Amino acid sequence: MKKRSTLSALLFTFLLSCWSYASPTPNRTPLVAKHLVEVRITGQNLVxxxxxLTVRSVLNWKQGYNPGHSFTQSFTEANVSQTYKVGNFDATDYVExxxxxxxxxxxxxxxxAVNSFLKIEIIxxxxxxxxxxxxxNAKGWKVEYDPHLRAIVSVDAHQW
Structure with missing residues (x-):
């Protein structure tokens, strides 16, 4: 009995795969989902x-370096609270x-100072x-001295 059910299952699987191979599929271009990426920066006692803040993007980054939208913003005021729209990106892009x-x-x-901070979020x-x-007290794998105190966040295809 077990032999017969195994043979039936194999035959069914074979027929199913043949049917799906023979079925015509229309030529469609895959839809590319766009994702809105923003960067929020907050801080206090920064004088x-x-x-x-430096933002850079690479379009279709698996195919090589294709620079996208980039910008740098300096802050001279004591406090900052700002959100920047970086743009719409798809699963082949990288934003840092x-x-x-x-x-x-x-x-x-x-x-x-003890009450100073600069925080970044990628949205x-x-x-x-x-x-x-x-x-x-800044430390951790995202924080480095290069040679200035610096931290990086990013988003890429595996996160979408």
């Missing part, structure tokens, strides 16, 4: 720290945002993705 405190290096006299279709913060 003298050289706060800066970096925050930097240009006057802060590992050995500099200028360091963030895709209204949902917050990666986020990181620069402050007096």
């Amino acid at each position: 003298g720290l050289g706060a800066e 945002a970096a925050i930097t405190l240009k006057n802060v290096t590992r050995d500099s006299r200028i360091q963030p 895709t279709d209204g949902k917050v993705g990666e986020t990181t913060q620069l402050d007096a």
Whole structure:
């Protein structure tokens, strides 16, 4: 009995695969889903720290370096709370945002005060993705001195 059911299942699977192979499929171009990417930056007590935001994108990044929309914004005021629309991107694109405190290096006299911070969030279709913060205790895999105190967040195809 078991032999017969196994043989029936194999025959059914074979016939099903033949039928789907022979079925005509219309030529359709795949729909490319576009995703709205935004960057939100907030911070306080930033005077003298050289706060800066850099956003860059690469279009169809698996095919090589094809630069997309990029911009840099410096902040001289004490506090910042701003959201920037970077653009609409599909699953072959890459968007990266970096925050930097240009006057802060590992050995500099200028360091963030205890109540200073600069935070960045990358938002895709209204949902917050990666986020990181620069402050007096900034550390972790997203934070580095290069040579200035800097942090990076990104979004790419595997996240959509």
